[in-house]
Amino acid sequence: MLRLGRMAVGASGATHYCALRPVRGESGRLVELQTDQLFNNYIPVLLASIVGFILVLSALIGSRLLAPFSQDREKSTTYECGMLPLRRTSTNVGMRFYLYAILFVIFDVEAVFIFPWALSFVGIGPMAYWTMVIFIAILALGLGYAWKKGALQWR
């Protein structure tokens, strides 16, 4: 059985469930993880983001110091192959993109389900396999329907 890692959060004693990888001890029992232990792993990530931000800022500040800056109404015209820009861009996003986005959302949610399954189905047995086959088959039916209806055809 897939059991979710259980963690005690802070001093309040409230427990949260986290859909990360199940954490088991040697005997297969659930291991309690302290949250700060878990999140300590992500301190370097935070640090790297900060460093990245500083890097980008320093590049931009360097350019601010070295590059000329002058305000000019003509110069800040948006580029449109040398012509004056026609109007403010309020172009609508095409309907086709919307259909693709819907399909994407469906299949991306599927990825959320299928990753935990991939880690645990070997221990559960054939039932888990066929459940996932049926689940994906339903999604594939949807894809097939969209295909048949021409949602994937660019017109």
Next chain:
Amino acid sequence: MNEQSVGKIRAGEIPSMPPAQGLPATPMARQIIEHGTLRTKMDATPTPRKVMGAIGLLVFLAVNAAIAYVVIDGRLDGRWYDIRDLGVGVGELREWLSDEGAPAWVEYWATGIIGGVGILSVLGGWLLIGSWVERRVIALFQIRRGPNRHGPFGLLQPLADAIKLIQKEVLVPRGADRFLYFLPPVLIFIPAMLGWGPVPWAKNMAYVDINVGLLYTVAISSLAVIAVFIAGWSSNNHYALLGAMRTVAMMICYEIPVSLALLTVVLLTGSLQLSEIVAWQASHNVWLIFIVPFAAFTYLFSSTAEINRTPNDIAEAESEIVAGFHTEYSGMKAGLFLAVEMGNALLIGALMATFFMGGYTLFGLEEWVPGYLILLGKTTAMYLVFVWLRATLPRFRLDQLMGYAWKFLIPLAILQVFVVAIEASIFARWDVPGVVSLTLFAVVNLAITAALVRGWAQAIGYSPKGGAGAMPLLATVTGGLKAAERMRAAG
């Protein structure tokens, strides 16, 4: 150009095309006849020199092995000065810090800073040399010289580019949303750095060796979509907005093949942790690219879409939409976009090497060669593959790309996931040596992939015209490289 590589024909005296072959004289064919190709140069190298080179390489490896087994002989294992695995030294530092009674956050921040500097040095070094490598290699492909003015072999060209970029004015277009216009270079640069986090450079040398590393890389790589759309939307330009739309559409379409391809890796290795995926490949002495070739191809192709490289670089199709979503960005901001593009290509190379090509291991060589050098070698090799693709393939159209993702890659990748799932459960239960079962899986997967790709392409009407083995149109018209070589030989 020495005498031998040119052969009998000297530069300047281009002969008329031999009419015997009946092939048209294209400029490319003429150039090849004049200068020869890489193969010509290799053929022109005398055999003794090749043999000496091979012997020299073997001797070098043997000397290294001797040093490893006689001099090192396990004396480095677990020491802080073990250069094969810098993570050991950092671990020692952490232990020392905790022995000295430093609080936990000091340990984490110290190790975080060390790792960050390491990653930054790789990334920064690549930004300093990457564009030179790419331009020179593409120049080789196109039989020209490439940048060769600044410094030896033009090595200082990227530096000159950087200095030029930082001096250029950063324009903010009229009517742009100033805050949102500022955000994208930042938003796109940070994920490009964070993506390096879980990549293991040696056994203990991952920056953040989190247990959901694979999901983390997928998540981080999809963050760029937001930056791209903000960039396109905020710059108040038709080209930028159109470019952003099509880029976002393409990137989200190709995220699904990426996750499905990586799913097969998870199924086989049973872990989301990148170091464990590498350890699995090392313990079975196999690269996953041999077991699941279709997944590797899917990951490679989809990643080129994720990072906007040819053949999938419709984000900045110069001939259609000026520079795509960063049309309005100039100076250092545009430079940041370009830098991210180059860094991402290297990152995808590293991830490809980690997932499918054994990461920092090389069949035991990592015992005496630093793992990070091996990974760097594989990464660079993958980068050269990207450059090769860029030099070879034309750009696909948007609808072709999306159709390819939805009608071809995704159905086949789903089928492959279930095939590999069966194999994974067999692998867990079947009590035979890994060599037997994995070889069997490799053969079965290759057969299934070949049959599926062929069958599916025919089913949806994309079979090649002229039946199997038909040459591409360009090759039949021009005769291709081989014909040019033949012409050269005929002379």
